[in-house]
């Protein structure tokens with residue numbers, strides 16, 4: 278048989294005419310169905326050629342297979358998944374999830390027209406940043422604020438506006454690389470600022486910055502949060518407050534790329550003092566920038582806060598037009614910032630804040646409830662509540678472990694790696710954690726409604742194993 282089977286692969290139009298696919302015409306457009314059939318046939322052809330598939334079914338069978346795959350995978354490449362990894366800001370899973378209320382608000386703004394750049398009082402052109410500047414200032418204590426597309430853009434814009442052609446001192450211990458090829462020294466060069474490296478990898482003293490100011494003519498001191506690694510041992514770095522003390526008399530700026538920043542001290546069990554934006558501005562930072570979708574728990578965005586004269590210059594930079602934030606992100610950010618006015622509201626409605634605040638007992642209670650539900654709804658699989666260590670993730674708070682809980686799953690007849698894979702191939706994929714040859718469903722990152730979907734996914738996978746056993 279072998280490659281002869283290629284000739285038996287049904288034509289696209291023949292498949293589209295089969296009942297199984299005709300039945301999906303209500304839920305999918307014709308083009309989506311055609312695309313799904315094409316993709317399926319490409320896979321089938323490749324499988325026949327490499328010998329993994331020997332025989333091709335009838336058009337009815339093939340069409341039923343395509344329909345099943347489509348039902349499982351949906352029509353879109355980008356789609357929702359369940360985060361059961363226990364990593365709160367999972368870079369590969371879209372970082373911060375928006376809460377339901379915030380997502381509803383975004384949908385409303387997106388669905389129709391909005392006053393994005395329209396002043397409703399005066400009936401004339403308005404400014405997109407006006408919607409958010411006041412509330413950011415309110416929750417951060419800043420004089421002025423500005424928002425762009427992401428924090429990488431914010432760092433670039435800050436340096437390009439305030440430091441072009443001027444020396445900027447950066448500690449050698451803070452010349453970091455962030456995921457996606459964002460390297461501080463290269464960004465500096467591209468922005469037109471002149472990098473003045475100070476200190477050593479592990480230790481930078483105030484006197485190193487002092488020399489950069491007095492001997493090398495530095496016009497700004499830039500601090501970069503070492504957000505995705507920790508240095509332990511014989512280390513030293515200099516605080517914003519100390520930098521401000523030497524920068525002010527020299528007429529230099531103190532800038533801080535903070536990356537992941539909380540709006541107020543997060544209630545993370547076991548975690549001590551954290552820098553907040555408000556504190557850094559009080560300590561004398563002139564401009565601080567941070568991500569909207571890391572610890573701030575909102576949409577992608579780069580938020581710049583600080584001195585009004587400097588933020589005004591940043592607003593006037595032509596580059597802002599290239600880095601400008603979209604209306605959907607702006608809507609999410611405005612509502613999130615409003616929620617931060619009241620810590621209770623924030624803890625309830627901002628998922629990242631809520632998830633980080635969960636202590637071990639809260640996680641265990643959730644894991645026990647899920648475990649019981651699995652016992653009732655998915656007979657015949659192994660399940661056990663375990664203590665685990667969760668992570669903040671998103672290149673923030675490296676080394677900080679959160680005491681959490683999980684349900685370890687075992688499906689008889691299925692290796693852990695295969696179970697993990699099959700849980701990714703269900704209508705709402707469940708991304709689990711593989712640990713010591715076990716599949717863990719970590720509960721900290723589950724959202725409302727996810728428990729039921731996890732049970733459905735487990736039932737579907739278990740059914741698949743059973744029917745394989747029979748045939």
Ligand SMILES: *Cc1c(COP(=O)(O)O)cnc(C)c1O
Nearest residue numbers: 427428429502504535536537568
């Ligand atoms: C994450 C991060 C960035 C990049 O922010 P994005 O919002 O991903 O563009 C820049 N600097 C630091 C220190 C970061 O942690």
